Amino acid sequence: MAKGRYHHGDLRSALLDAAETLVRERGADDWSLREASARVGVSPSAAYHHFASRDALVRALSERTLAWLGKRLGQECERVAGQADDPQRRLIALGRGYVTWALDDPAMARLVLRGGATGPDSAISPHPHDVLSAELDRLAEAGGLPAFTRPGAEFVLWAAIHGLAVLLADGLVRIDDAAAVDAQTERVVRAALNGLARETSPAADRPAARSAHTERLARRATGEPH
Amino acid sequence: MAKGRYHHGDLRSALLDAAETLVRERGADDWSLREASARVGVSPSAAYHHFASRDALVRALSERTLAWLGKRLGQECERVAGQADDPQRRLIALGRGYVTWALDDPAMARLVLRGGATGPDSAISPHPHDVLSAELDRLAEAGGLPAFTRPGAEFVLWAAIHGLAVLLADGLVRIDDAAAVDAQTERVVRAALNGLARETSPAADRPAARSAHTERLARRATGEPH
DNA sequence: CTCCAATCTGAACACTGTTGAGATAGTGGC
DNA sequence: GCCACTATCTCAACAGTGTTCAGATTGGAG
Structure with a gap:
């Protein structure tokens, strides 16, 4: 204008x-x-x-899109909740949203999911990772996941969903039919969730994995330097 | 020289x-x-x-590295086979090799796993995807996986492993301790395999997913144009 | 109305990928 | 031995890039 x-x-x-x-x-x-x-x-x-630079532009674009995606994934979860409030269904819907987006907008997905771009002081809210984490909490509370399994479970599921998304966005795996994409996504999410649910031992040294995004939030909360 | x-x-x-x-x-x-x-x-x-171009250079580099990785993953599987020939252990070793490499050489991993780079007539051999597929066959034959589950299972496992690898290489997830990386990788692979093993129905329309790499091979075998 | 700070322009810098015409040097035929 | 041939490499040039900086333009605060 x-x-x-x-x-x-x-x-x-x-x-x-x-x-x-x-x-x-x-x-x-x-x-x-x-x-x-x-x-x-x-x-x-x-x-x-x-x-500050071209890089800062793509970072900002990346963050804007990531926040948009986070919001959409949350809505996607709520949408299926209306039909039947099954925490597993919600997680499948989340995965579907993630993967479908990557396939429908592959160029943007490559830009965004490439991820190294998100800056050190980005305030992405809600970050897709946080949405996923919250949904897993809900599943655990509903008894769909043994309590000792919960810590770090988000990284197992995130890896599976993110992996499928980038394989598709980068063209390493091709699936023509949109319905087949949904089926494949559901299979991946189900497998990860079932695999998590069947975990036996609490594994002494559980993953000390941390999301770069939550790390940033923590750092800012404590007022640490860049 | x-x-x-x-x-x-x-x-x-x-x-x-x-x-x-x-x-x-x-x-x-x-x-x-x-x-x-x-x-x-x-x-x-x-x-x-x-x-032909700078892009062709990075494509060639990408293919060279991918073939090297494929070979190494195969060796990694053989190495653990010496101790105890458990097909699941082999797959864990494969995942570990994939993820460890991505973390030890993150810049190259970003270049290679980004993947869109691999050209239409690349003859990557052995391609990591093929190694993984072969190992899954071995697992299925050994009875570690219901027969009706095998088709397309490679994409479930590949997504999980690839996902973890890129999350780490892109810095979206951080794990300091090398042992913790192994633990996380094992957890991801185990979860995927267990999840696959527990699959119930043969799912009428099983994933029509195809690896871009195997597609290329098939196309060349039938002598189709680029 | 005036001044200020934010915003935008124009011209320049060093650098990029890529091309085409010509120099150089190893190779196979006589 | 010499010759031509062809693959390989150089040089100079092109358009286009990200980035900088001195100066023009503006909206808004006092």
Whole structure:
């Protein structure tokens, strides 16, 4: 909006939007800051008043999309909850949302799930990882998962879902039929959940795995430096 | 070798080597064809007699590394077979090899596992996916997996292992201790295998998933055009 | 109305991938 | 031994990139 004016109005999000459509048109990496600026009708250097670098642009875009995805995954869980409140069904819906998105928007998925991009002070909320974690809590509370199995279980499930998503987005695995994608996703989630439920020993040294995202949150809460 | 000469000798693999160390030094993408050429002591345009483009270089590097990884994973399986020939142990060893590599060489892992890079006529042998598939066959034959579960099971396991590997390589999940990485990997593989073993119904429409790699092989066997 | 700080422009920098015309040197035929 | 041939490499150039910085333009606060 506000065409022809010297001051754009909301250049920051306009640039994010332009970058997003460029990613979809040309692929995750085949576009330039200059192109995005030109589409918005602004000089290349204007972007540097809103982003420290091209990398910062893609980071911001990545974070925006990740937050959007987190919200959508939560909604997806709620949607199936209306039919029958089965915590396992909710997790399957979550996985389906994750994978379906990666397949429907593969270029953006490659950009976002590549992940190294998310900055050190990003406040992605809700982060997909957190949504998944919460759903697993719900499953554990409902008795669908032995208590001693819960710690770190999110990484098992996340690995399975994330793995399928990137295999599809990167074109390493191909599934034509959308229904087959859902079936495959359900199979992966079910296998992971069942596998977790059948775990026998509490395994003395349980995974000291930490999500980079929750680490960031903790660091900010304690006021630690960058 | 053969310094100062006009003709290099084996420029092709020298460029691949230079690119590989550049990837490790600076990250998967932060290096240029010109730099690699300069390190080898050759003009930038010389590279174009061996690779059609910079992209073709990284594709070739990717394929070389993937084949190396496939071989190593096979060896890893054999190594544990010496101790006790348990097909499940072999698969855990395979997963461990995959994940450990991704963590020990994260920049290369990001380059390779990103995967879109592997060309349409790449002859990666043995491809990690094939090694995994063979090991699953072995498990099924040994009775560790119901027969009706076998079809497509490789994608469940691959997703889990690949997922963990990329989560770690991309820094989305952090695990400091190397032993903890092994523990987490074992947990993921075990969960997937157990989950598969407990599958109940043969699921009418089983995943029509196909690996891009095996598709390429099939296409070449039938002599189809690119 | 004036001044300020935020915002944007224009021109420049070093660098990139890629191309094409020509130099160089190993190879096989006589 | 010499010749031509072809693969290999160099040099110079092109368009396009991310990034910087001095200066023009503006909306808003005092």
